[in-house]
Amino acid sequence: MRYKAIVHDKTVEVTFERTSTGINATIDGRAYSMDLTTVNPGVFLLNWGHRSIEVTVLLSGELSSESTVSIGEHRIPVKILDSRRRVQGTTRSGGMGASEIRSPMPGKIVRVLAVEGSEVEERQGIVVMEAMKMQNEIKSLMSGRIRKLAVAEGDAVQSGDLIAIVDATLMSE
């Protein structure tokens, strides 16, 4: 299978196949052959050239193609752009290379820092939210353009409410 994915703001070309004991993958031409043991759904033990690597994959949502992969002390966001799910017709509302920013908890929007249509950098603040007596910035997960800003100053939001949709700037396109 061939895929495209975004990792750390960069689009990569992937080939991926299961073998009898593990997986073979190439990422932008770099080849990996690894043994695989599935510990739990989403928890994998990989053996790559005798290196024992445990990874945990958490999907952002039920039908999401965005996930956070924990490997060692790192947490790496990965977004799959081309996968079978699209062939099966369960397309994401966000579209190609878009990221939905949702409220992590109930709270109140106290300040809006960006406008619809503007460019944002990765980790740039989009709104300031007050929750649990603290104010904090909700940031964009990737560089791109704000397609939709769903909240205004003073809005109360619930956990999971849409705050903004950011279309990624894809380096390879």
Place this chain on the structure above:
Amino acid sequence: MFKKILIANRGEIAVRVIRACIEMRIATVAVYSEADRGALHVRMADEAVFIGPAPSRESYLVTDKILGAAQLTSADAVHPGYGFLAENALFASACRNAGLTFVGPSPNAIAMMGSKVESRRAALRFGVPMVPGTVDPVERDEDARAIALSVGYPIMLKASAGGGGKGMRLVRSDAELTDELRNTRAEAMAAFGDGAVYIEKYVAEPRHIELQVFADHHGNSVYIGERECTIQRRHQKVIEECPSPVMDMDLRQRMGKAALDVVRAADYTNAGTVEFLVDRNRDFYFLEMNTRLQVEHAVTEMVTGIDLVKEQIRVAAGEKLSFTQKDVVMKGAAIECRVYAEDPDNNFFPSPGTIRLLRTPSGPGIRDDSGVYEGWTVPIDYDPLISKLVAWGATRDEAMDRMLRALCEYRVEGIQTNLDFFRRILNDADFRIGQFDTGYIERWMKNRIAPKAPSQAELDIAVASAILADSERIKSASERNGTTDDAPVSLWKTAGRRESLRH
């Protein structure tokens, strides 16, 4: 001894008290709010009583609901844990009036030590060293000026009704005094409804060291070593250890004696903690007394082998202390990290949510006092403390190495935690040699180096793993869809066949 204890708390501290009760063969009653229906402390208790909506002022802070639950279940004592009603004198006396034993000090001792002015006055009577300054609020600016000059600048202005770092101002010179007095009074009035302000000499680069004390109802009192609590962020303790790296036998004995003087001044019983500031010259000053078990009590337990919670219960039941001062022997060193659901890279923003994966550390010297489990949703309504991780070692170095090892074993997915923050502190050169003061975390946050970026191979393997998880999920979904119609039927059939074979 008590037959049944109600624990007026939640989370890891309720679990801690329940564990002590089980060991003592005392039945337990948990109380829970709407948000805590499936909480670990509810799962572990023998009985559980629902006490209302998630906000604590409508559940865990309502005396009548707690007492009602105790009556309903015929409990004979109440353990308050810490936080919520633990230091509320009215709650302690309400328990007494309802015929319940409150596992803690008397209402009078709680009230006296709960007041900044009263506690300082009492400690002063027994000659306990205190930061030079005033005990009573200062009314007139001229008086303030005279006091400031006599103790010497810089000074601190503090709200009498204050606490938790609010209503405190540093004044460096006489020229700032009048303005800062006005500002502090206004701030105190706005925050606490009381504009009274007192003056203290400013202690530079202080360490925060506390003494664990214990007294029974038969006139026996002991101090059980100290805890180093200097590592704080916004006046909240982050890492605690026992013993303190700056302590020696002589200082410990002098501070222990002062702590026991405070115990006598308050006519104190049960477990308590006397907090001191220690300056560069190792002079110490009484700060306040906490009239409850502390969050960080486990480091003392690891080093002394004394179970403080069981001792609390025995003393509350009228028994004599089970040990004397000379029985208290400190062995090795212990460190505690408070594991929070919060994001240190995002200003320590709370990160409640569902724990999707949890693997807790174990092995030599490790103790994890947790209040959560895999699948549990950390509620947004309370302090997001999920666990207290404690490491013991024969030396401070070994304790630190074990802590670091345990922090790497600890896996929590689905919510953000401060585990990586601790890993980085435990690797910090100043922390390793025990050189820090209360400003340590703030300076460290400013100067910290960005965490190491993942390698190319790690990024690639992350991509492959994400695709792997995606394909596994699609596979298991289609398998489920393909078999839903006949699977249950065939299971019933096989079960039926087995039954008929047996007869």
